[in-house]
Amino acid sequence: MMGGEIAAGLWAVLAWDVLLFLVAGVLLGAVFGALPGLTATMGVAVLTPLSFWVSTEKGLAMLIGIYCGAIPAGGIPAVLLNIPGTPASIAAAWDGYPLARSGRPGLALGVNALFGCLGQLASIVFLALAAFPIASFGLRFGPPEYFALALFGISLMAGVSRGRVLKGLLGGMLGLALATIGLDPMTAYPRFTFGSPELLDGVAFVPAMIGLFGLGEVLSRMAERAAASLAPPVLRRIRPEWSELRRMAAPALMGSGVGTLVGAVPAAGGDIAAVIAWEQARRLSRRPEEFGKGSVEGLAASAAAANAAIGGAMTTMLTLGIPGDAPSAVLIGALLIHGVQPGPLLFRDHRPLVYSIIFLMLMAALLILVLGLAGARPLARALRIPEAWLWAGVIVLAVVGSYALNNSVGDIWVMFGAGILGLLCRRTGVPVGPLVLGLILGPMMEANLRRALILSRGDWWAILARPLVLVLVAAAVASLTWPLVQALRRRAYSVPSARD
């Protein structure tokens, strides 16, 4: 039975046209990741509408390809220009850029690609092994547990908003508030629609994502007047030597483990994973003094962790319906377009599709290795494209993509409004991540809270009395208070952080 489902999942993705979409996705992802100003999340968001017209497998192949291709490619500008292509590649710049400046830019790119692939493969193994037990555990959840899980997800997102806990929570509340627009799912009463029939269905999720992550990012870059001309150096040797590989094996394996686990925590993505892995690798290294000055170990650990976070994030997203990071949050919207609802039921009702996703991720990981080693030179050359041209392309893609979903001009205005909201959030320091999480988790949170209240006959304490709910609520409180405790400890002992 299980073997048949695995074979069905593999067979569905082995079709030549599905593979073509995967290759196209990885290439597009590499472009989005490699070009500063474009991100993995933006790539998945603005290209989601393209997947609407093709089968679920082809659409997923393209979007998974973009996600898996963008993260390692984000290391290319980090290494060559000290500008992280995606947030996950921040730590790659710490050692990659000094390594490139010391005359070995090719080697830095090779390490980034090789260990990025290793990180992804390790996390996919975790996904394959852990996802089914987690999902079957998730099947035991009732409405109170789902409500508490959504609460926990939002608290984590706010908790990792680095010194901006209050603004993170306010962003989450704004997302939850936006999620209430439209017909009430239980009584069909119109809420906050201002008489507009187009708002009865609620805020269109995909156009909102395109606006928040695509247009919002472009507008924010324009406000900053970011650098427009980039000049990457000439590459020489790309593949590492055996002696170097031996040195990097242990930190890369550690980075893969850390990245997978951190990625699996809702809202903690590749950026946090890479920073933690880099710091751990420095502590465990025999040559800690080289870290930050071009250490191949530091680069291997951070690249592996940033990429391993993908599998971790996908595990949480697929099994519980809670996004592990921003790109997986957008992927939820894309899956819903294709009629696939992430969560425990996916593992009960659509097992072959789950295996298809795992196989697609495996193939994407291998593709990024080939692309990273063979395509490093053309991708480095692509960095010379002026930013103004990229902005023009992203704006048109955002507008047409939003319209194309439903042939609706209203969706374009939703995208425009979300773009301005995204810009305002970025300029005022309100993190966009919790806002998106609120938008995604809002309907789940509200519906389950109300169902739980019906079951408990309106008794709030009866909801809290369930053991798993208590654990999740306690974890939510802990994640919110942890940054405060850290700040107090830092103030008390004046402990300097490794790399702030």
Next chain:
Amino acid sequence: MRSDAAVAFLFLLLGAWLWWSAGAFPPGVGTLPGPGLFPRVIGALMALLALALLAQVRSPAEEERPPGELRRLAVPLTLLGAYLALWPSLPFLLSTGLFLTIFLRWLGERWITALVVAAAVSISAVAAFQYGLRVSLP
């Protein structure tokens, strides 16, 4: 910081408005909570968090960002707004080509570069969406 105070004040207003507007929604029936319960809870929490943020604002004279950053966006946002308003009434190639040419010129590109890039992006969009995906563009 001044921007933090402004953010806190805006969220406070929004939270209060949510609480007030959701109060007008019909009440629940029996043990079924009404449609206003969740927005009211969100509104109250938002207002409380905004007050906490307001309490954290220490130095009102400090400014986080150089002034005029958002003012720079007045031109592209107006251009984009006009482009979207004209979207249903003008042919796609014309409106997009025109918008992109002016946008790229504003960003400092030369006339010829702006025209070529605008044409390339517009034609690529038509090829991908209209002919590739059968989307009916204006």
